[in-house]
Amino acid sequence: MILIQNGTLVRPEGSLRADILIDGEKIVRIDEHIEAPDGCTVKDASGKLVFPGFIDAHTHFDLHVAGTVTIDDFSSGTKAEAAGGTTTIVDFGTAYPGESLNEGLDNWFRKAECGCSCDYGFHQTITEWNDSISAEIPDMIERGASTFKIYMTYDTQIDDASILKVLQRLRECGTTTGCHCENSGLIDALREEYAEDDVKKRAVSSHYLTRPAAAEAEAIGRYCHLAEVADEPVIDVHLTCEEGLEEIRAARKRGQKVYVETCPQYLVMDDSLYERGPFEEASKYVCAPPLRKKADQDALWNAIRDGEIQTVSTDHCSFTVGQKKLGKDDFRKIPGGMPGAETRGAVLYSEGVAKGRISKEKMCEVLCENPARLYGMYPQKGTLSVGSDADIVILDPGRKYVISAENQVSRCDYAPLEGMEISCVIEEVYLRGTLIARDGQVVCENQGRYVKRALPELF
Numbered sequence: 001m002i003l004i005q006n007g008t009l010v011r012p013e014g015s016l017r018a019d020i021l022i023d024g025e026k027i028v029r030i031d032e033h034i035e036a037p038d039g040c041t042v043k044d045a046s047g048k049l050v051f052p053g054f055i056d057a058h059t060h061f062d063l064h065v066a067g068t069v070t071i072d073d074f075s076s077g078t079k080a081e082a083a084g085g086t087t088t089i090v091d092f093g094t095a096y097p098g099e100s101l102n103e104g105l106d107n108w109f110r111k112a113e114c115g116c117s118c119d120y121g122f123h124q125t126i127t128e129w130n131d132s133i134s135a136e137i138p139d140m141i142e143r144g145a146s147t148f149k150i151y152m153t154y155d156t157q158i159d160d161a162s163i164l165k166v167l168q169r170l171r172e173c174g175t176t177t178g179c180h181c182e183n184s185g186l187i188d189a190l191r192e193e194y195a196e197d198d199v200k201k202r203a204v205s206s207h208y209l210t211r212p213a214a215a216e217a218e219a220i221g222r223y224c225h226l227a228e229v230a231d232e233p234v235i236d237v238h239l240t241c242e243e244g245l246e247e248i249r250a251a252r253k254r255g256q257k258v259y260v261e262t263c264p265q266y267l268v269m270d271d272s273l274y275e276r277g278p279f280e281e282a283s284k285y286v287c288a289p290p291l292r293k294k295a296d297q298d299a300l301w302n303a304i305r306d307g308e309i310q311t312v313s314t315d316h317c318s319f320t321v322g323q324k325k326l327g328k329d330d331f332r333k334i335p336g337g338m339p340g341a342e343t344r345g346a347v348l349y350s351e352g353v354a355k356g357r358i359s360k361e362k363m364c365e366v367l368c369e370n371p372a373r374l375y376g377m378y379p380q381k382g383t384l385s386v387g388s389d390a391d392i393v394i395l396d397p398g399r400k401y402v403i404s405a406e407n408q409v410s411r412c413d414y415a416p417l418e419g420m421e422i423s424c425v426i427e428e429v430y431l432r433g434t435l436i437a438r439d440g441q442v443v444c445e446n447q448g449r450y451v452k453r454a455l456p457e458l459f
Helices: 074-083 101-114 131-144 159-175 184-195 200-202 205-209 213-232 242-253 265-266 271-274 279-285 292-307 321-327 343-353 360-374
Strands: 002-009 016-023 026-031 041-044 048-054 056-061 084-093 119-126 148-149 179-182 234-236 260-261 394-396 425-431 434-438
Touching: 002 394, 041 434, 048 360, 056 074, 056 343, 056 360, 074 084, 074 101, 074 425, 074 434, 084 101, 084 425, 101 131, 148 159, 159 179, 159 213, 184 200, 184 205, 184 213, 184 292, 200 360, 205 271, 213 242, 242 292, 260 292, 260 425, 265 292, 265 343, 271 279, 279 321, 292 360, 343 360, 343 394, 343 425
Parallel strands: 002 041, 002 048, 056 084, 084 119, 119 148, 148 179, 179 234, 234 260
Antiparallel strands: 002 016, 016 026, 048 394, 394 425, 425 434
């Protein structure tokens, strides 16, 4: 048994000073004061904040893309997540064109066989639509991959007619899908134009200039209108900009349910980084959708505070500096993505809670309870409640550290936020009652299990 005493338990509905007793893998008691049973391990959390384990519902581990493979697989990626306080991830499995959904999901189960240091689940990406794929949707739900992903850009995109049919089918089955919203035609036209100029073709800045906020906003609006016709609740993943947020507000004003995710990179980084120094430096920040303006950061922070954004995930999709060089002569070939698994919780506290942008209760809501509910894991995950998994994060707001690639767990050879001072430390992380990480380092590996998720709770 483990007893965590004297900490401040953080919950969306309000924080309280209380003790937590863990027996095996579950929380068995929460009270103002609990006497330690015989033989119990006691953790004094005085002055510390006690959160449920964080949930990262947007990762890309061991992903073959852009002529290479993400440097973090499920082994290293989940270690990085655990080090940063994440106890459950949901990765995007993919059924590529010509594969069945079951074949795609089988492939992702095999990828995870290397060992996971936090619990894990899968969304299923739909890259084509036909009667056979439609018939497999119940299979995915039965296997616990109960939510989906579609793209409006890349070679995995599906057209508007297919999106409508997907939404109609998912409505029949009681589930929903996230969508990568960018206008593919607009982006392709701009990229072709920029590639005709040798200077622009080699410039990292061409990446963000050919993926403007308007391309994201238009696609969000179109996605929401398709959902309006299908009468289907939907999720917009990795929102970056106020222009896109306005499209979501318009949909909600029409009475639609639209859930929104953003990521730390869009809260603390901006597009000036694409103009920074040589290719090797600027290309580190290439991701899609790209980083936006400082004004967009403010809009996103305010939207989190006001409950307009429901979750904050990482979109962890890591490539080394060497892999980024695949696009040195053509900005279109730069692999898009950044690491962020082990800094998400600390950044959200340091830049959000400590600076007064959001409350610690809101941080708990977007990192823990909301993703657990939206992705079919609540109350097993995402809450400090009797009977829930003993997934627990102890955060020390009285200590500081500086982000550095030298100390990170990810296999990536750079840290996008190198040198940023963080005003807290993720002191201890428990996965189902087992201490798995302390002070940013994993102390117990490969304890993760597959989470067979239920249908989403559409709150």
